[in-house]
Amino acid sequence: xxxxxxxxxxxxxxxxxxxxxxxxxxxxxxxxxxxxxxxxxxxxxxxxxxxxxxxxxxxxxxxxxxxxxxxxxxxxxxxxxxxxxxxxxxxxxxxxxxxxxxxxxxxxxxxxxxxxxxxxxxxxxxxxxxxxxxxxxxxxxxxxxxxxxxxxxxxxxxxxxxxxxxxxxxxxxxxxxxxxxxxxxxxxxxxxxxxxxxxxxxxxxxxxxxxxxxxxxxxxxxxxxxxxxxxxxxxxxxxxxxxxxxxxxxxxxxxxxxxxxxxxxxxxxxxxxxxxxxxxxxxxxxxxxxxxxxxxxxxxxxxxxxxxxxxxxxxxxx
Numbered sequence: 001x002x003x004x005x006x007x008x009x010x011x012x013x014x015x016x017x018x019x020x021x022x023x024x025x026x027x028x029x030x031x032x033x034x035x036x037x038x039x040x041x042x043x044x045x046x047x048x049x050x051x052x053x054x055x056x057x058x059x060x061x062x063x064x065x066x067x068x069x070x071x072x073x074x075x076x077x078x079x080x081x082x083x084x085x086x087x088x089x090x091x092x093x094x095x096x097x098x099x100x101x102x103x104x105x106x107x108x109x110x111x112x113x114x115x116x117x118x119x120x121x122x123x124x125x126x127x128x129x130x131x132x133x134x135x136x137x138x139x140x141x142x143x144x145x146x147x148x149x150x151x152x153x154x155x156x157x158x159x160x161x162x163x164x165x166x167x168x169x170x171x172x173x174x175x176x177x178x179x180x181x182x183x184x185x186x187x188x189x190x191x192x193x194x195x196x197x198x199x200x201x202x203x204x205x206x207x208x209x210x211x212x213x214x215x216x217x218x219x220x221x222x223x224x225x226x227x228x229x230x231x232x233x234x235x236x237x238x239x240x241x242x243x244x245x246x247x248x249x250x251x252x253x254x255x256x257x258x259x260x261x262x263x264x265x266x267x268x269x270x271x272x273x274x275x276x277x278x279x280x281x282x283x284x285x286x287x288x289x290x291x292x293x294x295x296x297x298x299x300x301x302x303x304x305x306x307x308x309x310x311x312x313x314x315x316x317x318x
Contacts, residue, residue: 010153022050041073042073052093059100077109106156111313136167137167154178182295186222212224234282246273249272
């Protein structure tokens, strides 16, 4: 299994199972199949509302001897309604309870925006908290505290641009160790990757296959990544699927990926990306693909009277 190494020597599997939009009645079997297949990295979040079922699957796999807890890498995320200092610890404890774990391997601040307690997604200006009401530095201080309590072995962020990372890093006692962002050949995030590389911040790519459902639902008007002719040509060369090529590309760049699926065949197929080895000409060809296209622009955080703007989210808004 390819892996990314943290500063303390811990290693995170480069290929994981994403669980966003995985229905509770489907994610249990998906996690079990993934673990049977060889996955050891499961990516979760409180707001996905399926951590209890994921926890049931993890508990079953451990109790039946399929895998040991220390062989698994479990990531979860702090939701936007728990950015106040006093809310971070209870939020993590809820996640640990649902996942039936004593600790996480990685805990991330899900977005650099804050909303009021109990709000999933804002419906008006009254649902938001401003940076003065919920400073990122104070949220990060509380993240450091749960690290000190050994409830998570690593801490990081998600959907942070270099400016917001700098805001945290300036006063941090523990530096952010990883940033999870949308990352795929149509959105290679070269500028942000260069910044994170220079700062020693690892990257995980979500939506690594291009989030086709957002195109189907007319949320964005972008081409389908997995239909790209150039990628199909490279896939044919390696006798692989386009999805496998895209995932192999991400791992070749030294990033991790967490493709979401509840389909057993797709979960197995994605795992096969570990056997695809792209050469320099493949990487160069992929580097020339069309784009950039962002499939998850995050309009919920900048509309309906929000105090935030796209510049708070993205390195450059597309």
